[in-house]
Amino acid sequence: MLSKKTKYGxxxxxxxxxxxxxxxxQVNVIAKSEQIPQKFLESILLTLRKSGIxxxxxxxxxxxYLRKEPSEILMTEVMRVLEGPIAMVPCVSLNYYEKCDxxxxxxxxxxxxxxxxxRDNTLEVFRNTTLADLSAV
Amino acid sequence: MLSKKTKYGxxxxxxxxxxxxxxxxQVNVIAKSEQIPQKFLESILLTLRKSGIxxxxxxxxxxxYLRKEPSEILMTEVMRVLEGPIAMVPCVSLNYYEKCDxxxxxxxxxxxxxxxxxRDNTLEVFRNTTLADLSAV
DNA sequence: ATTAATCCTATCGATTTAATAGGAATTACA
DNA sequence: TGTAATTCCTATTAAATCGATAGGATTAAT
Numbered sequence: 001m002l003s004k005k006t007k008y009g010x011x012x013x014x015x016x017x018x019x020x021x022x023x024x025x026q027v028n029v030i031a032k033s034e035q036i037p038q039k040f041l042e043s044i045l046l047t048l049r050k051s052g053i054x055x056x057x058x059x060x061x062x063x064x065y066l067r068k069e070p071s072e073i074l075m076t077e078v079m080r081v082l083e084g085p086i087a088m089v090p091c092v093s094l095n096y097y098e099k100c101d102x103x104x105x106x107x108x109x110x111x112x113x114x115x116x117x118x119r120d121n122t123l124e125v126f127r128n129t130t131l132a133d134l135s136a137v
Numbered sequence: 138m139l140s141k142k143t144k145y146g147x148x149x150x151x152x153x154x155x156x157x158x159x160x161x162x163q164v165n166v167i168a169k170s171e172q173i174p175q176k177f178l179e180s181i182l183l184t185l186r187k188s189g190i191x192x193x194x195x196x197x198x199x200x201x202y203l204r205k206e207p208s209e210i211l212m213t214e215v216m217r218v219l220e221g222p223i224a225m226v227p228c229v230s231l232n233y234y235e236k237c238d239x240x241x242x243x244x245x246x247x248x249x250x251x252x253x254x255x256r257d258n259t260l261e262v263f264r265n266t267t268l269a270d271l272s273a274v
Numbered sequence: 275a276t277t278a279a280t281c282c283t284a285t286c287g288a289t290t291t292a293a294t295a296g297g298a299a300t301t302a303c304a
Numbered sequence: 305t306g307t308a309a310t311t312c313c314t315a316t317t318a319a320a321t322c323g324a325t326a327g328g329a330t331t332a333a334t
Binding site: 001002007010011013014034035036075088089101102104108109110111113114115117118121122124125129133134135137 | 138139147150151171173212225226241245246247248252254255258259262266270
Binding site for chain 2: 277278279280281282
């Protein structure tokens with residue numbers, strides 16, 4: 001299942017992408033529009049800012065804005081920040097590889113084999129989708 | 138993340154598929170071979186039996202066996218039984234569709250749009266993979 | 275009978291997730 | 305210079321899920 005964090009994060013990014021460029025968008029406005037608990041959204045946008053996808057401006061008339069063009073923000077990046085590794089098992093993760101405790105031989109492991117295929121197909125989608133695609137109406 | 142339940146289930150199915158036909162395979166043997174907690178595996182195999190993928194024989198010399206040829210056991214079926222819906226959000230699930238509470242319009246929902254693509258790509262893998270593929274060495 | 279296996283239900287502990295709380299720091303602007 | 309509006313940060317909590325275990329009932333072979 002997709003976590004609410006990711007779901008909310010994607011919706012918020014889409015909201016920002018659809019709004020006027022270079023005008024910081026405020027958490028409470030996004031939260032109301034997208035029906036997201038405000039405090040929860042705060043922490044999510046903070047994560048996105050720390051990862052470099054969003055920029056922020058503090059104080060009155062502050063808010064969040066995109067650091068790049070929507071067409072340059074790949075889903076691989078967004079999903080990794082929000083949801084974590086794309087692979088469903090660490091032993092097929094490109095960025096966070098880890099050997100399974102229980103697995104004796106990856107070469108003959110059926111789970112490994114199947115999950116590599118799932119990973120590749122999912123990656124294909126995320127590599128070919130940008131925030132611009134999501135925010136297109 | 139893939140649950141341990143699914144991981145263990147796939148390994149057990151592979152074990153059974155690789156072993157001699159029509160000879161029931163015992164939980165404790167599979168558990169030892171695949172390094173799975175026995176009691177946990179018991180409950181998993183029970184689920185697979187109730188779903189019709191496995192058959193069982195009770196008592197001495199009992200165990201579990203496949204109800205169909207490995208080449209006829211699709212991953213769509215196995216994954217749905219073990220892991221649940223393939224879709225990452227209920228609003229794009231083919232078999233368990235549910236509208237999101239918060240979503241005002243699915244047609245313009247960016248999460249919906251993205252997750253449909255992920256679902257289709259994952260389904261593609263699962264529809265084209267059978268237990269025979271997993272158990273091939 | 276005895277032994278060996280599945281079957282069933284219940285429960286427990288740990289982890290993760292979703293959300294909340296409270297206030298510090300910063301900025302605009304009157 | 306003061307006040308309101310906003311992000312920033314840390315901690316906490318409540319609920320859900322996951323992984324595993326416990327204990328025995330049932331069934332079948334010998």
